[in-house]
Amino acid sequence: MIAATDIPHKMLAQDAFSRWLGIEILEVEKGRCRVAMTVRPEMLNSMNKAHGGISYSLADTAFGFAANTHGNYAVSIETSINHIEALEAGDYLVAESVIEKVNRKLGFNVVEVRRGEELVALFKGIVYRTSKEWTT
Secondary structure: OOOHHHHHHHHHHOOHHHHHHOOEEEEEEOOEEEEEEEOOHHHEOOOOOEOHHHHHHHHHHHHHHHHHOOOEEEEEEEEEEEEOOOOOOOOEEEEEEEEEEEOOOEEEEEEEEEEOOEEEEEEEEEEEEEEEEOOO
16 A cells, blocks of 8 residues: 555646646645645636636645545545636645545545635535555
């Protein structure tokens, strides 16, 4: 079995989309993960604001990484996001996912996305925890 703190790094190495977004892992512990990225001009929509999928993708990555730190493959079965503030090119975003509850089959996560101290999005997700274990 692989250490909880190594799983997100392994996941990121295998995740071309999250790497394209420029996501970096800031902190990991079992049941919690902080990731960050900078919004780039090619991530903007027709209103010159970050596409909603950008903050969603950052939060979803943090969510997946935290959910998998328990050692078994965890896959999302339901997610939602509230976009609170518009984002612009150059904004540095930090998403922190914390597992609020986990049992044998399900995990319930909340992810806060922040620009500095400002909460810009709130993401909630549920994962199904499979029996397949992460290995080195």
